[in-house]
Amino acid sequence: MRLHALLASAAFLVAGTVAIFADDAYHIDYHHALLGFPKHDATFFQQPYAGSKASLIYTLSDKLVVGAVNPKDGSLVWRQTLSPSPNITDGFLRAGEEQDTVLSAVGGEITAWSASDGRFAWRTAFPDATVKDLEILELEDAKSERDTKDAVILLSDGTHGVKRLDGRTGAVKWTYPDNSGDSPFQISISATSIYYISLHSTMLGGLKIKVTSLNPLTGQKLDQYTLNSDGEAVPGSVLFAGANSASPILAWTDKSHKVLKINIIGSKSTSTFNVPGAGSEEVQKIVLHAPHRINSLSHFLVHYQTANAHSAEVFHADLKTHAISKAYSLPELAGKGAFTTSTTDANVYFTRITSNEVIVVSSVSHGILGRWPVKGVASSNELYPIHGVSEVVVRSGSAHAVRSALLLSDGQWALIRNGEFVWTRPELLAGAVTAVWAELPEEETLAQELAIEGHENIIAAYIHRVRRHIRDLEHFPAWLQSLPVRILANFAGKSSSTSATEIQQDTFGFHKLVIVATDNGHLVGLNVGNAGRVVWNIDLAQLAPGIKFDNPKLSISRGYFEVRQKGLETPLFINSTTGSALTAEKVKAESDQLPKAQTLISYDLVDGELSGFLGDQEASSPIWKFVPPSGERIVGVSARPARDPVASIGKVLGDRRVLYKYLNPNLVLVTTVLDARRRASIYLLDSASGNLLYAAVHNNIDISRTIPSALSENWLSYSLTLDSSVENSSRGYQLVVAELFESSIPNDRGPLGAETNSSSIQPSAASDDAAKPYVISQTYHIPEEISHMTVTQTRQGITSRELLVTLPESNSIVGIPRHVIDPRRPVGRDPTAAEASEGLTKYSPVIQFDPKWYLNHKMELFGIKSIITSPALLESTSLVFAYGLDIFGTRVAPSFAFDMLGKGFNKLQMLATVAALGVGVLFVAPLVRRKQINSLWQIP
């Protein structure tokens, strides 16, 4: 065996043991288990089971995730993703009183979940219909068991009708079909009957509201009438149809929000109220808040929102006379606010939350029961609540405590208890569409200074460096002061704590910013060195009004970044550390990412063809075009990362010869599918010239599944799903890895020889295959589908790489070590001694994901769309950030953290050993000295 072989095998052995250490878990990684924005009518406080003392917050989010959140600390108790067809965004979540299940309805599926742990209870599906409404039948009747309450659903799209489902099994008990052609709107349940409300379109474009009352036991029609709402109700103007209340009400307005009409369902009379003409300001939004409990008072609140202020009126409904009367009104307050309804027994309380205070009033009178100023992070006027739910504790006529879970205007979901923020959840991150890494400013200035030094001559560079060091001396006293604290913190095993707003550089380069763009047009800066906490959060719509930032492009420069979006003429410049907008003049127009000496070619997917353009002008005609063969459709394009350092340009074989890697920075991997023949093809192109370097065709592929691909260094990988419908020798999922070399012969640099520069257009005199790289590839079966893959990045590229794959089935991210998927693994035979010394093992067609490769250990990562990686200052470590529904970040060391002391290293013990040795020397020194003198005086 030889030296390098020894090192290689050592590296192999080390790489084989890489896993997350138990003491690193939850320290190096962080996870925001998110739900998405909670829907207003699908969020409530509820006891998880009858007789439970504490309640949980249940919600269905706009991402169609059902979840339960602990109101004490905001931690997620359970969640389930509902996966309907992609165009469905609406859903319902209901829970009956004293029930141990919650019911969700999305698309045509009604699912019951155990309320305390989120386990699946039952599911009923109506494939050709959409559930338009879901209510729990609260009344007790003879048929239903004592502890399970039945559900009533309203179906539209396809078959219209009302169905009652058994609360225990989900079986349909009765169906009331509606063949009238009216569009179903809602159902409402009173103590005696079920009201089915549908909208009947009139010739003039107005709507007529049709109410059908049904017998809850049999589903038979009891009565039907049409409300005289013609001319006023237009699509979208029906505000509310009170659900499950003792006095179900129906409210609608006219187009201009001038008149409010309210009807008690069951009576034909409507009461008309004028919307308070609050000055000259137009009312933009009217929201009706009513209790949802069947035994509560029939009081409700109407919330009027103008551009700058909001007010409310409380109405009482008299069930006997079917009359609605205005009880009192709440004064107008500036800014935006939210109202929530809570009930205790029959009493109804309204909580008014503004940017500054929380006020609790009873529905009976306008006397304020409790008032708390809002303290904490969100007391700025910019921030206001959008909607929320509250729980009120009232003792002896005054509100003792109130807690409200609010969706705030900055996209956070927060709980305010008595005016104080208890927790916030950054739910806006659930809509992350793109993310980029940003360097910290200190690091960037240093890099800039070093670049200046690199370009100057030696003497000038030396003077510059000395000056820089003298300048740095001003930080020296502060550094000296912080030294004892840091050393103590080091020994205590704690990293120096940083507040959420403070971002500082660390020695290892683990502190970086990730800028995340969300689908609602927000940009969020996260500090990955501090458990991914939100540093800043800006709304792009405020910087460029009128433009919808649904998929912005972010490009990082020194200290700032550019935001581009279709429809935006000039890019926005934003400071990456503070999130403040910069003017274009302030920003020096420099792009240092790409060396200027080279000819710049940009390529883009235009009309299904990949075209390369000279420079970055879009108007110029393409210099090359890649048109996939007939009928094939490009589904993916992946390029080598912009910064992809490679430490060694060759691969050392076991006999110490070298296989030279084909290192072309312009590689681009195009994946195409041919729908008709279930065929997927891979094309590797030189994107500077458009030359085809390598192609592979795979037949019998399930082309409806994604084909993720990654390209790094001199290797590429992609994953395929085999079609299960045809006669295949194998089924399942495949991972293909291919590696490119300059020549198949060791010690040979291919047709280019030892030339130091190369052009993509005519690389060498050799033609055809001789000019192409030598490619070896291997295919492995993998146990799960991969939805996205990327490769770790380190500073110098010395550390071996790891392929990070997202597994949507098991909600996890796996880092596959590079040596496991080395295409040079010998097939059908054991490796020779030389191959074994390279770390190659015998090819096995199946790769089982080692549990040690899972980066997320106990966490469940839902809906990960993409993973981005960034090098740390330490060569061994790569930072990983995954986004999608959840936010997850960690750092990986594919070749072990060879340049950092582990947590297990006992610094105290080391110091104690040194001290003990020092003391020992002090004691032994006189003894030794005496012995030496004695030996001199003795006759030998």
Place this chain on the structure above:
Amino acid sequence: MTALPPPQWVLGLNNTSSSKPKSSSIPDPPGFTATLSTKQRSQSKNAPQTAVRKPPTTEETDTLKLKKAWEIAIAPAKQLPMNAIGMYMTGSTLQIFSIFMVFTLFKTPLTAIATLGRTFAPYTTPGTATRLLPAKFVFVLMNLLMLGLGLWKVNQMGLLPTTRSDWLAWETDRTWAGRAVPREWL
């Protein structure tokens, strides 16, 4: 104050060699054995004690010295098989033991060659100077063989930069004339 001459007994104590005048015909007293050098003693064991030893002639000493010089010249070759077996047995792995062995394999021949003159100095007389040259040559050759063994061992251990991979770090990647990037990176 002038230094007094040392007393006679001090002189006698220091000057033991001249205790026995060479020209004296007076025999030693019975029971007295003159102090002999080790060489003389060994000779005296082999040869029967003669009352009067005939001093060897210059030719005889030269022949003896040459013989001795050849012995020294051949000596490294005797260690060679042992070293070779040792080197072979230790394998090519890097261990502290084999590193020490290799170190001595390099150190011994090199120091031996460096101290060539001193090694052969006792045998160099005007008569043997030219006749010693082959012996010296063989001595150097043997040491070079030893050195060769060390080199072989170092090569076995993969420490000699003889292959392409050893110079890989000095080879550079090609620079590409064009750089193509996806449009969205710009």
